[in-house]
Amino acid sequence: MQPQDHLPSRSSSPDRVLTSIEESLVKDVVPCRNLGSFVTTLHSEPVCKLVAQSLHKNQACMEEYPSISKFKQACISILADLWNKQSSDSPYGLATTGSSEAIQLAGVAMRNVWMAKSVGNRRPNVIFGSNAHVCVAKFAQYFDVEPRVIPVSSGSGYTLDPLLLHGRVDQHTIGVFLTLGTTYTGHCDPISDVAAYLDKLQCESGFDIPIHVDAASGGFVLPFSAAHDGPAWDFRIPRVVSINASGHKFGFAPSTVGWLLWRDPGLVPENLMLESSYLRGSQSEFTLSFSRSGASVVGQYYNFQHLGLEGYRRKISQLLETAYSIGSQLEDTGYFHCLSNAHNHCRGCGNQPPGIPVVVFTFSETFKKQAPSASLADVGDRMLEQGFAIPHYRLQTWGSEGEDIEVLRMVIREDTRDQVRIASRCLVDIVASTVVVSNE
Numbered sequence: 284m285q286p287q288d289h290l291p292s293r294s295s296s297p298d299r300v301l302t303s304i305e306e307s308l309v310k311d312v313v314p315c316r317n318l319g320s321f322v323t324t325l326h327s328e329p330v331c332k333l334v335a336q337s338l339h340k341n342q343a344c345m346e347e348y349p350s351i352s353k354f355k356q357a358c359i360s361i362l363a364d365l366w367n368k369q370s371s372d373s374p375y376g377l378a379t380t381g382s383s384e385a386i387q388l389a390g391v392a393m394r395n396v397w398m399a400k401s402v403g404n405r406r407p408n409v410i411f412g413s414n415a416h417v418c419v420a421k422f423a424q425y426f427d428v429e430p431r432v433i434p435v436s437s438g439s440g441y442t443l444d445p446l447l448l449h450g451r452v453d454q455h456t457i458g459v460f461l462t463l464g465t466t467y468t469g470h471c472d473p474i475s476d477v478a479a480y481l482d483k484l485q486c487e488s489g490f491d492i493p494i495h496v497d498a499a500s501g502g503f504v505l506p507f508s509a510a511h512d513g514p515a516w517d518f519r520i521p522r523v524v525s526i527n528a529s530g531h532k533f534g535f536a537p538s539t540v541g542w543l544l545w546r547d548p549g550l551v552p553e554n555l556m557l558e559s560s561y562l563r564g565s566q567s568e569f570t571l572s573f574s575r576s577g578a579s580v581v582g583q584y585y586n587f588q589h590l591g592l593e594g595y596r597r598k599i600s601q602l603l604e605t606a607y608s609i610g611s612q613l614e615d616t617g618y619f620h621c622l623s624n625a626h627n628h629c630r631g632c633g634n635q636p637p638g639i640p641v642v643v644f645t646f647s648e649t650f651k652k653q654a655p656s657a658s659l660a661d662v663g664d665r666m667l668e669q670g671f672a673i674p675h676y677r678l679q680t681w682g683s684e685g686e687d688i689e690v691l692r693m694v695i696r697e698d699t700r701d702q703v704r705i706a707s708r709c710l711v712d713i714v715a716s717t718v719v720v721s722n723e
């Protein structure tokens with residue numbers, strides 16, 4: 284039945300409405316077969332119970348629901364530790380609706396810090412790679428900041444090349460946005476290298492350019508993986524002023540919750556802390572949204588306490604292991620080439636590059652020669668017929684000769700681990716059949 288787009292004049296029985304809505308919902312892709320999404324689709328029973336108990340508690344009613352505010356502060360402290368706050372730091376943090384809101388706020392704060400120092404009325408600019416999530420470009424557009432986009436390609440390892448900052452940074456640059464675990468290929472920008480470049484630039488030109496780290500996925504992966512002992516990416520780097528992550532991605536919290544931490548409250552200009560007094564007590568917070576259920580915050584806190592460091596390490600390593608093995612298996616067929624680097628781990632390359640549990644792949648060069656007319660988009664469509672949603676997208680001009688690279692992406696989550704195995708076999712069958720067809 285199609286949803287009714289007008290308000291019925293009369294009431295209906297709950298059962299009737301419930302049944303008709305349920306009939307519609309069951310036709311969606313089964314969440315555990317939605318292989319493209321990063322957002323948590325499996326919630327334990329205690330989490331569901333806590334969500335039901337806190338769904339009606341508005342985060343904005345801080346006086347009435349002090350428990351929600353306390354859980355929020357506890358999560359912020361936990362993240363400050365995971366992201367290696369320094370002894371001289373006193374981080375200030377927020378729960379947001381997700382990384383998108385967090386990124387807007389991080390940008391606004393940077394812009395205001397810049398405004399306080401700038402003279403004249405020049406338009407500020409912000410620097411990010413073409414591998415940044417669309418919400419960074421949104422920030423620039425919505426808040427009238429000139430976007431200076433650094434092209435990323437296979438040649439730069441799908442990450443931002445610090446040398447390309449040359450000539451793009453000036454006294455009107457509010458900051459550089461870097462990504463820890465990109466949406467497109469799962470790679471991590473070389474944050475310490477960019478910081479080193481900006482240190483050098485500061486010595487030469489005096490420009491003091493801050494870094495924001497969009498760790499939407501990586502913020503909950505790197506602290507719990509082997510990358511923990513790798514290069515610093517977080518508050519260990521003095522130039523990193525703020526970091527965001529999505530609790531509802533690898534934080535395993537129910538959607539929607541994001542986290543944004545600044546190293547120091549002084550980085551959030553006071554004129555952004557607007558006061559409101561229409562709920563009990565007066566509150567000054569720096570957010571875009573006001574009313575929001577506290578349920579996802581409670582779910583995040585539960586996960587932290589239940590899983591602990593041990594549990595997060597176990598889960599994250601299982602997800603990465605699955606990404607390694609699926610990536611390797613796909614490459615072993617000879618049909619595919621993986622852009623994501625998670626699978627390199629079991630290729631014995633020694634230093635495992637930091638990454639997140641995704642498998643992003645395209646046709647191998649050999650296969651393209653065998654089946655020149657094969658289409659990755661068609662493969663994605665055929666997978667959907669089998670009930671698996673696997674996004675297909677085009678990385679514009681990311682190829683070694685400036686050509687586009689078409690890819691499919693599978694995100695490994697707790698409840699997709701088995702499904703991804705089934706899906707990969709299915710993928711290989713579909714692709715194998717195209718070879719036969721094109722040979723006929």
Ligand SMILES: *Cc1c(COP(=O)(O)O)cnc(C)c1O
Pocket residue numbers: 321380381382383384416418462463464465466497498499500529541
């Ligand atoms: C998912 C994602 C975002 C947006 O986060 P939401 O939590 O969906 O708002 C931003 N940046 C990156 C790198 C992401 O993967």
